[in-house]
Amino acid sequence: MKIGRNRLAPLVLALSAVLALGACASENPGSTSGETITIYSGRSEDLIAGLLETFTTETGIGVEVRYGDSAELAxxxxxxxxxxxxxxxFSQDAGALGALGNEGVLKALPSETLELVPPEYRSDAGVWVGVSGRGRVMAFDPEKVSELPKSYMDLTRPEWKGRIGIAPSNASFQAFVTAIRVLDGDEAASSFLDGMKLNAVLFEKNSQILQAVEDGVIELGLINHYYWFELAEETGVTDMRSEVAWFQAGDPGNLINVAGVGVLSDNPAANEFAKWLLGETAQKYFVEKTAEYSLIGLDPMYGIKPITEIEAPVFDLSDLATLSETLELIRKAGLL
Incomplete structure (x- = not known):
C-alpha cells in the first residue's frame, strides 16, 4: 500500500564503552506544589523541554531532567x-524499557494508565507504557520504482544494488533489525544485512536518506514516517519527488516502535507524570510538534495514515531489548 506523500548483562557490556554519558541535566524551577520528579530522558531536550514545562504549569510538579541516549541511560x-x-x-524506544523491565527495575504502573493505550503498545508485564508512536516506511521515487518490494527480504535481490538507502548506525534501523530477529530469526536478519552490504548506500540519518531520494541519488530508502510527512508539509506535497509506501501486512519493515515511560520510584508524582503523558495535552503535542502517532486515538496531522490502518507486525515490543545481539550482527555484516 502506498500514499502520495537472559538478562541485561550483554546490553551493559555493549554499552559500557559509551557509558561516559554526554547527558546534560536540566531543571525546571516552576514547581508550585513542592513536589519534584527526576527524569532520565532518552528523548532530546529540543523535543520535550516545552512539554515538560507545560506539565509543571498544569500540575505544579517540578521537573529535573537528565538527557542522554536511551540505551546509555538504561x-x-x-x-x-x-x-x-x-x-x-522516558525512553525514545521500547527496547530500553524492555531491558529494564526484564531486570525488574521498573515499578508496576496503575491499570488506569496502562489501559489508556492498546495492549501492543505497552508492557505485557505492566511496567512500562508507550506514549507516542513512529512507524517505519519506504520513501521511494515513483518515476524510477515501478514495482514496490512486498517484503524487506526483496531488497536483497540483485536488481536493488545501489538503488536503496539505509542508516545502520541509527537506532530506528537497529530496532527494525531487532524486529526481524524476533519475528523471523537471526538467520533471516543476517541474510538481510548481508544483502544490504551488497545493495545499499549507507547514510547516518533518516533525513539524509529522504533527501537522497528527493535528489535522485537513490530510488528507495527505509526511514521513519514523520521525516517524509514533515518535509511534505514544509515544501508542499506537489513538490515532493518521493512517495511513501508500506510492506505487506505483518512485515517487520512496517514496525511501529514507541517512545514510552517506566516508573523507577515510589514517588506518586512519577505515576501522575506517566498518566499525564497520555492525556490530551501531551498527545496533541506529540501529534502537532513531533508528527508522531497518538496512542490514545487522536487523529494524526500532515495527512499521515492513521496508526489503526497500518498493518504492523504484532509482538511484545519489550523483545526489542536484545540490542547487543543486533549490533553484533550489523557489525558482522560490515555495516558498522
Missing amino acids: AQILEEGDNIRADVF
Missing part, C-alpha cells in the same frame, strides 16, 4: 542499582 540506571536517582525513565 545502562546507567542499572549501574546505580539500589541508589537509582531517577523517578521516571
Whole structure:
C-alpha cells in the first residue's frame, strides 16, 4: 500500500564503552506544589523541554531532567542499582524499557494508565507504557520504482544494488533489525544485512536518506514516517519527488516502535507524570510538534495514515531489548 506523500548483562557490556554519558541535566524551577520528579530522558531536550514545562504549569510538579541516549541511560540506571536517582525513565524506544523491565527495575504502573493505550503498545508485564508512536516506511521515487518490494527480504535481490538507502548506525534501523530477529530469526536478519552490504548506500540519518531520494541519488530508502510527512508539509506535497509506501501486512519493515515511560520510584508524582503523558495535552503535542502517532486515538496531522490502518507486525515490543545481539550482527555484516 502506498500514499502520495537472559538478562541485561550483554546490553551493559555493549554499552559500557559509551557509558561516559554526554547527558546534560536540566531543571525546571516552576514547581508550585513542592513536589519534584527526576527524569532520565532518552528523548532530546529540543523535543520535550516545552512539554515538560507545560506539565509543571498544569500540575505544579517540578521537573529535573537528565538527557542522554536511551540505551546509555538504561545502562546507567542499572549501574546505580539500589541508589537509582531517577523517578521516571522516558525512553525514545521500547527496547530500553524492555531491558529494564526484564531486570525488574521498573515499578508496576496503575491499570488506569496502562489501559489508556492498546495492549501492543505497552508492557505485557505492566511496567512500562508507550506514549507516542513512529512507524517505519519506504520513501521511494515513483518515476524510477515501478514495482514496490512486498517484503524487506526483496531488497536483497540483485536488481536493488545501489538503488536503496539505509542508516545502520541509527537506532530506528537497529530496532527494525531487532524486529526481524524476533519475528523471523537471526538467520533471516543476517541474510538481510548481508544483502544490504551488497545493495545499499549507507547514510547516518533518516533525513539524509529522504533527501537522497528527493535528489535522485537513490530510488528507495527505509526511514521513519514523520521525516517524509514533515518535509511534505514544509515544501508542499506537489513538490515532493518521493512517495511513501508500506510492506505487506505483518512485515517487520512496517514496525511501529514507541517512545514510552517506566516508573523507577515510589514517588506518586512519577505515576501522575506517566498518566499525564497520555492525556490530551501531551498527545496533541506529540501529534502537532513531533508528527508522531497518538496512542490514545487522536487523529494524526500532515495527512499521515492513521496508526489503526497500518498493518504492523504484532509482538511484545519489550523483545526489542536484545540490542547487543543486533549490533553484533550489523557489525558482522560490515555495516558498522
